[in-house]
Amino acid sequence: MDLKALIRDIPDFPKPGILFRDITTLLSDPAGLKYSIDTLAAKVVDLQPQYIVGMESRGFIFGAALAYKLGIGFIPVRKPGKLPADVHCVEYALEYGTDKLEIHKDAVAPDGRILIVDDLIATGGTAAATAKLLQEIGANLVGCAFVIELDALNGRSLLPDVPIISLVHY
Template sequence: MSENSIREELIESIRTIPDYPSKGILFRDITTLLKDAKAFRRAVDALVQPYAGSKIDQIAGIEARGFILGGAVAHQLSAGFVPVRKKGKLPAATVEQEYELEYGSDVIEMHRDAIQSGEKVILVDDLIATGGTADAAVHLLRNVGADIVAACFIIDLPDLGGRAKLEKLDVPVRTLVEFPGH
């Protein structure tokens, strides 16, 4: 199957919900992709493909959809999986990274012993929009010495600039489909 036909299949499997979470937003919902076994498999295979045969130590998945995708990617690459969570959700000693939101700030964290310095890591989430959370995750991972091989997402919303933000940090970004706007 060609890359264009896979892209079209993935786009068709993603539901768009207008005016969610607020008026004027087109929410790109991947739960419809996840429930479609064929589309889910194609998405995971496409995320994994450039790294097959590479030595990847850990996949870091951002809460919550990044857990689903990251777990599948980790399995395919025979890598470990590290959850990057909102503050207060992990039971052992953690490291954290604060980041700015439109109104205020938030904190993500991971277990202090989740990644060893020098390990090759791929960051995974469902969507890159403004890039705030992914940017914070990159800083968090680098603070513990991770070698970030790439950041992978199913969806890119390029108008919001998240991809460019990560690329300025010298993180290669892989996305499977793009949608205009936000």
């Protein structure tokens, strides 16, 4: 299936000069969504994850669906103040400024096998920050999976040395 045909390009969003890859058109296509989840599942099953970690917010969409497909748990990584129990927090650099992500301290047992899932990897900052959070809670990162990878931004260079799977490359 040609997933690129289901991903809409929106020029100058969220600011001039940015070409935004909009997945809402992929999500609304039943065959495209099913193909995305089924293909990701086939590509990551051999990594034997016990949990999927998805980052707020589009990582929740693909991560939860993939966890369901694989019959494993889903762990959310959220913006500050959204998780009710004790959390680990990491601050990371954005293009202009910084942001923070949090995970529950007890989200996974030590050495739990984790797969990070998000809709897109661009500069890699969010995924790298999530990998750092997982390290802080003693989890075992077994890989990362993305629907879209923006190759020119080389975000994978910030990630640990684990398998990185992307369905669509731009």
